[in-house]
Amino acid sequence: MAIQNRYGDFSQFRPEKMVTSEIAVVTSGDPNAESGRSVYVCFIPGAVKRITTYEDFEAEFEKLSEEMQNQFTDDITDAIQQALSATEAANAATEAAQTAAEAANEAAEAAKDYVLGDISEKTVTFETAAQRAGIESGDSLSVAFGKLAKFCADLDQHAFNPLANNLTTNTAGYGLDARQGKTLKTEIDQLNTNIVNIGNQVNTGIYMANDNIDNLLPGNYWVNGYSSSISGDIPFTNMHYMLVSSGTAERSYAQVAIPMDNTAGKKGRIYSGGKWSKWI
Incomplete structure (x- = not known):
C-alpha cells in the first residue's frame, strides 16, 4: 500500500478520516505548534500523534521553562505574601500581647495602690457584730470594723463623761473618780465599826x-x-x-x-x- 499524505490548514485536519501510517502535514493554524505548522502520523483512524521536531521541542521547552518560571515566581510571590501576612499577624499579636501586658501592669499597680496606698478616701461596708469579740490577725476590714462598731455600741455614755473627785458633786452625767474609792472604803469601814459597837451594846x-x-x-x-x-x-x-x-x-x-x-x-x-x- 502506498503511503498517503495529506496537507492543508489545521481547520481541515480530520484524524478520523486518516488511515493507518498516513501522514498529515499541517501547513498553518495548528494551535499546538508555536509556528502553526506540524506533522501528524496516523496509527489507526482517529488515533494520531504529532511528530515533534527539534525546533518544536526547543520552542516547547522554552515555553515550558517560561511557564515553570512564571509558576515558580507566582509560588514564591504567594509564599512571600503569606510570610508577610504571617509577620503582620505576629506583629499584631505581639502588639496585642504587649498592650495586654501593659494593661495587666497598670491593673496590678492600681491594685497595689488600693491595698498599700492612701486609704483616706476609701469606704468600708460592714455590719455591726452580734457579740463583742477582739480583732484578730487575718480579719477583713469589714469584720474588724463590725467588731469595733459592737464595742462602741456597748460603751455606756459614762465612758465619755467627766469624772468628779469628790462625794458632793451631783451634776448629771458625771462619773465618780476611782480615787474616791478609798474615801468610800474608809466611811464604810467606819459604819461597820459603828454596827459592831451597836451589836456590842445590844449584847450588853x-x-x-x-x-x-x-x-x-x-x-x-x-x-x-x-x-x-x-x-x-x-x-x-x-x-x-x-x-x-x-x-x-x-x-x-x-x-x-x-x-x-x-x-x-x-x-x-x-x-x-x-x-x-x-x-x-
Missing part, C-alpha cells in the same frame, strides 16, 4: 419584856416587841429591836429604836415640855 443591853418604855432611864435595852406586857408609845411591834435611851440619871430625853431584822428603818424621838414627841 438590858433585856426588856414588861416595862413602860416612856419611863426608861438612860441605857441600852434589848426589846421584845412581841411581848404584850411592854407599854408606852411603842415604835415597833412584832419584832425585836434595840432601844437606846439617853439623858440624865433621872430621865431620858432622847430615844432611838433600831430594828434587828432590817425590815424597817430606825426611829427616834425626844422628850420636851414634859412629854415625848412622836416617833419619826
Whole structure:
C-alpha cells in the first residue's frame, strides 16, 4: 500500500478520516505548534500523534521553562505574601500581647495602690457584730470594723463623761473618780465599826419584856416587841429591836429604836415640855 499524505490548514485536519501510517502535514493554524505548522502520523483512524521536531521541542521547552518560571515566581510571590501576612499577624499579636501586658501592669499597680496606698478616701461596708469579740490577725476590714462598731455600741455614755473627785458633786452625767474609792472604803469601814459597837451594846443591853418604855432611864435595852406586857408609845411591834435611851440619871430625853431584822428603818424621838414627841 502506498503511503498517503495529506496537507492543508489545521481547520481541515480530520484524524478520523486518516488511515493507518498516513501522514498529515499541517501547513498553518495548528494551535499546538508555536509556528502553526506540524506533522501528524496516523496509527489507526482517529488515533494520531504529532511528530515533534527539534525546533518544536526547543520552542516547547522554552515555553515550558517560561511557564515553570512564571509558576515558580507566582509560588514564591504567594509564599512571600503569606510570610508577610504571617509577620503582620505576629506583629499584631505581639502588639496585642504587649498592650495586654501593659494593661495587666497598670491593673496590678492600681491594685497595689488600693491595698498599700492612701486609704483616706476609701469606704468600708460592714455590719455591726452580734457579740463583742477582739480583732484578730487575718480579719477583713469589714469584720474588724463590725467588731469595733459592737464595742462602741456597748460603751455606756459614762465612758465619755467627766469624772468628779469628790462625794458632793451631783451634776448629771458625771462619773465618780476611782480615787474616791478609798474615801468610800474608809466611811464604810467606819459604819461597820459603828454596827459592831451597836451589836456590842445590844449584847450588853438590858433585856426588856414588861416595862413602860416612856419611863426608861438612860441605857441600852434589848426589846421584845412581841411581848404584850411592854407599854408606852411603842415604835415597833412584832419584832425585836434595840432601844437606846439617853439623858440624865433621872430621865431620858432622847430615844432611838433600831430594828434587828432590817425590815424597817430606825426611829427616834425626844422628850420636851414634859412629854415625848412622836416617833419619826
